[in-house]
């Protein structure tokens with residue numbers, strides 16, 4: 262580090278989960294997917310922080326909350342390279358990567374305007390396919406492939 266770091270940009274937490282290395286533009290999608298707007302836990306959010314690898318990154322610290330892997334895997338589309346840090350008594354006791362789930366229910370929108378999920382209130386359902394390191398979504402209903410992640414409601 263070239264400059265002397267005098268303070269953490271976002272305070273350390275005693276117990277809970279730190280989601281790090283979130284692409285800056287995806288931080289609010291992650292908040293949405295994990296429904297953090299309705300959580301009662303203390304949450305600190307750092308947006309557009311400097312990162313050596315990502316240029317700018319986001320970080321979300323959720324105190325006193327520990328997530329199931331299945332719950333965390335829901336953020337794979339928005340933040341595939343995020344790091345999950347489990348904090349207990351101020352120490353990082355576990356560090357893991359997000360795993361891409363085989364199927365994604367809800368969360369993403371089908372890019373096919375004719376798809377039934379865009380006309381009736383049916384939850385979207387996709388199989389994930391990794392092609393040249395990019396995640397593609399294969400719609401269970403119309404069998405079309407969606408190349409980019411479009412959050413529901415967009």
Ligand code: CTP
Nearest residue numbers: 272273274275279281322344346348351352353
């Ligand atoms: N952290 C925290 N509270 C703690 C301990 C750690 O909020 N009590 C946060 C740190 O600020 C950091 C993340 O958890 O954002 C991971 O901590 P650590 O592994 O110590 O940092 P790095 O080595 O920079 O992580 P990485 O190698 O994953 O970039």
Ligand code: ZN
Nearest residue numbers: 371376400403
């Ligand atoms: Zn479809």
